[in-house]
Amino acid sequence: MVFGLRTDMSVSKTRTYKAADERRAQILDCALHAFAEHGYHGASIADVCARAGIGRATLYQYFRDKRDVLVCLAERIAVRVLDAYQHRTPWSLPPGYRPTEAQVVAFMQKRLAEVLEVVFEDAATARLLLTAGRGADGVVDDLLGRIDRAILGTIEAELRVAMEAEAIRPLDAHFVARFFLGGFEKIVLSYLEEGRPIDVHAIAREAALLEVCGIYPRGDAPPEPRH
Amino acid sequence: MVFGLRTDMSVSKTRTYKAADERRAQILDCALHAFAEHGYHGASIADVCARAGIGRATLYQYFRDKRDVLVCLAERIAVRVLDAYQHRTPWSLPPGYRPTEAQVVAFMQKRLAEVLEVVFEDAATARLLLTAGRGADGVVDDLLGRIDRAILGTIEAELRVAMEAEAIRPLDAHFVARFFLGGFEKIVLSYLEEGRPIDVHAIAREAALLEVCGIYPRGDAPPEPRH
Amino acid sequence: MVFGLRTDMSVSKTRTYKAADERRAQILDCALHAFAEHGYHGASIADVCARAGIGRATLYQYFRDKRDVLVCLAERIAVRVLDAYQHRTPWSLPPGYRPTEAQVVAFMQKRLAEVLEVVFEDAATARLLLTAGRGADGVVDDLLGRIDRAILGTIEAELRVAMEAEAIRPLDAHFVARFFLGGFEKIVLSYLEEGRPIDVHAIAREAALLEVCGIYPRGDAPPEPRH
């Protein structure tokens, strides 16, 4: 025939059956990647369902609506991230002990690595938290904001403890916590966007050094202004 | 409801005429606020035009499509922000001069304030740059990314100059620039989200101190570890 | 009018369900009539869907866009028309046999009727092919053009065969094929436009006679120019 007719034989017709919990988890996984790739608004329900190999209507047996998918996703992530954050190596200073600068750096480096490893466990999650989920929806913003504030609160609390122990100088903990977290996020984002391979420990070392020491030179022999 | 009652009697029917340049600028202003408030996808053309008090079709005499509005907006912002960034007080160190820590802090505080004042000039712009415009569209992402990289490049270059002058310690300029900018952005965002009144100079002071000195205490009398 | 009164109470609210193939065919049928009646540009998607008694979005589950509807329609017609054209009674002349004028006329009449019956099977199709689809869209024009050329090619080939068999006089087959087809089309159009009842066989007879004999008188007793 001269005129080609459309024939679409490639779509598999077989249904797949799964236990409810599995399906739910699978849908969330697919949604995570879809949202991470195209953003919440850019990813369509059809997109998510295609990845999961299910019909569009099926999704609605597990989630109330599109937003619900994102909310549940955010909740799942929140649990993981907060859990990781809270199980980090705690400040455990003998009262009255005053650590050296090098000790503080080493200590922070370890703690940072613990968190970074969780966040970087998968890039899609990081992307969702930092980019795709932002400004998506009031409720989700709230949830992401809560995660944010929880982490910030943890950092703040630590800083206050350290201040009281005089392990660090007096500072505005609220401010510093935000500044640090923002710095981290930007680093993570830049890695994500550049698609570079990530050396978590190198990042942690650099960040810890920066946070602890700042950029001004110091040393055993503090430099004298030359007149 | 069978009977639809037109409730909005306040809309004037009279056309308003304006010079093309004015209209264009006005539309961009309205779009800025609409996008900042609801995000790029969340804000509709109707929304933007309602704010401007014009018919929807009018917008299309000035912009090719919705994306074009965002692109032009981003361009307008880019010009302003980059301009401000590039006209900051430059590092002007007498060759071989080695500033004290306090001098460096004071100097950076001044420079930071110069940029922050531009970004905070209006909250909507900040919100667009940091939230609403992200992930909205490939082209805009590119543009925002270019702004980002331009600022980062400037910071990096400054850090390298300062390093060579030994005004700051050796460090990974690429990394540090990102970390700083990320910190700033997070601070700005937190102010935006909390709707708090902003004391630009206080922020600048705090940030400069943090960047320069880090969190570890130091002083004329460096603290001794008390076992 | 402040109060909008919904006047169209006759529209049923109940969904109708159909197998995909049926729906698709039904939509094509409705589109055919809508396009034939108002032209491709003049007919709206809403128009087509209203005829089919479906929501506007439903159409887009079967066709990519409005153009796709026309393309598929053209394809469907193309198959039918070309099929009919190619299965016509073939020239089957014993080699060396030289048919009389009357035989050629009778033969062509039969062949013409076979095609005309297909084209006239429904007036809407004819109208689409000859009027509504023309100049509507580059792709469709291509397709209609291909149908056109396919038919023309068939006619040309036949003419060449007949010429070689000396059943007809030597002529420019390319030219004659176009002239004949154009003549047919105009006749068809005039019937469509006048809404006259159509006697396919009468048309075929007349056309065959004209094609074969031309308008100049001839006969057993060829007329003598008087003086």
Next chain:
Amino acid sequence: MVFGLRTDMSVSKTRTYKAADERRAQILDCALHAFAEHGYHGASIADVCARAGIGRATLYQYFRDKRDVLVCLAERIAVRVLDAYQHRTPWSLPPGYRPTEAQVVAFMQKRLAEVLEVVFEDAATARLLLTAGRGADGVVDDLLGRIDRAILGTIEAELRVAMEAEAIRPLDAHFVARFFLGGFEKIVLSYLEEGRPIDVHAIAREAALLEVCGIYPRGDAPPEPRH
């Protein structure tokens, strides 16, 4: 600057003033070409005005609306075409004279060429008549239809005269007139679409021969069926 801003310096700002008649004619010319190129629906008012180098609003000082442009255009064409058709070399047969086949062919060839030369005077007109204007609008269809019927009427009348003079065989003049005109139009169209150079006289010769003699061979020595 890194970010290119749009600057459109190329549009000339100078107004052009013209006498009303000139302007009107100029607009019609531009409309002719615009319609011929993109079809009536496909060509926009903006398109027409851009060709004429005038503002869109200016057009409405000369024509009521878009349709009016096409109507006036069609009227202008109608005058020209009908005029040409009616001033053709008339049948001027001495009563009772019976021309030979060759004479009829030569005569018709001459008359055909006279019309073809007018139609082909410019391709845009031909395209408008045969393609772009079809199905555009009820009123315009009427007008084009009137042109069509006028030409057909002329042909019919001639055929009837010739029949009475027994210069041609008895036939259904209504039918034959349509068939001939359709044939012509198709030939013209094929030339237009293929963009081929046109030899009007060759076309006229071929068409005349076909119309007069048909495709069946004839001659001084009528061929005998060889059983």
Next chain:
DNA sequence: GATGAATGAGTGTTCATTCAT
């Protein structure tokens, strides 16, 4: 439990046309 089929409510966009200068 799973899904193909169907859709309402909305979006961005176009374009012929009008208004004020």
Next chain:
DNA sequence: TATGAATGAACACTCATTCAT
């Protein structure tokens, strides 16, 4: 006369969501 500016009314199209099986 000429036009830049403005727009209503339409349109094609999308997508999250629901229904019937």
